[in-house]
């Protein structure tokens with residue numbers, strides 16, 4: 001049963017790690033020894049790719065962008081510097097950064113016709129749906145930057161996306177709360193202006209809280225890339241058909257929409273609120289998770305690639321503590337989150353399953369302290385992930401070896417059946 005008929009001969013069927021073959025060989029070990037068994041369900045998966053952008057060692061809990069450890073970038077760089085690094089491959093000099101920021105400032109405004117586009121959405125539309133539609137619509141308004149093989153077009157679509165997505169994201173929020181949209185103010189920094197457009201109101205001075213701006217900048221850095229995750233592989237797959245950057249990124253936004261990917265921090269926040277609402281008994285909650293009672297699940301723990309602490313989670317946890325301490329805003333949900341982590345990390349059940357907090361575990365606490373509604377959490381993830389999507393798309397387009405993506409499908413349905421009319 002472990003053999004798959006294949007034109008090149010008989011190949012082993014993809015089986016899960018740890019599965020015992022009839023001869024009693026652990027398949028996980030066999031993979032390392034002979035390379036004959038793919039653990040990937042789509043054996044010989046053609047969506048696999050090489051990249052020079054992000055390095056992850058999930059066993060050691062290491063994450064690097066272009067060779068720089070995430071911890072160092074989080075401490076020493078701004079989000080725009082990290083965006084430059086991801087997209088162009090090098091940390092910028094002061095002159096390069098000033099030029100990049102200047103270009104972005106020239107493109108923060110949306111086409112006036114796009115306002116009518118926003119008007120057409122129902123007020124209760126999820127801001128992520130508005131974001132993906134608006135990003136897709138950029139292809140209609142900016143037809144001078146759609147050619148993936150023209151350097152100037154690629155550069156213009158890169159700049160336009162980086163500049164306009166914060167404007168679109170804050171418009172999506174304003175739309176959902178029925179407030180008028182605010183025009184960008186290019187005297188402010190990237191994150192600062194996004195906060196003003198999101199939380200400010202017309203004709204009133206809005207003072208950006210530097211603690212909020214710093215924390216959001218950090219969160220964007222931590223979300224900026226994570227190699228072949230669901231949304232990034234979508235951007236690459238769509239882009240491999242030579243679709244333009246706006247269309248490819250809009251597909252990535254949609255891939256991020258789901259609760260298992262970008263929506264995960266929203267699920268964590270809902271779980272923490274539920275524990276709080278029902279009396280805050282964390283031990284009882286953990287017991288339920290272990291006994292799989294009432295379909296209770298521990299959200300924000302475990303990660304497909306990290307079998308160790310997600311390095312981003314450690315940085316987010318610290319930022320959450322700092323933000324709440326500086327704002328003198330105790331949050332019972334943060335206390336519940338930390339208690340949950342403490343109990344889980346001391347429990348053999350979670351340790352043996354290598355279930356550690358991931359990046360989504362503490363992010364919602366910070367977003368909430370800043371005043372973002374839960375529906376905006378995924379949009380914030382998209383804002384942070386944007387330079388990663390752009391960098392991955394550009395790397396793929398620039399590689400002459402890129403082929404049209406076509407992940408393998410293993411047919412497991414009925415074999416040929418005689419046609420019998422009903």
Ligand code: MLT
Nearest residue numbers: 225226228229230304359
């Ligand atoms: C991400 O940052 O994209 C998430 O951790 C999900 C992933 O990497 O698969």
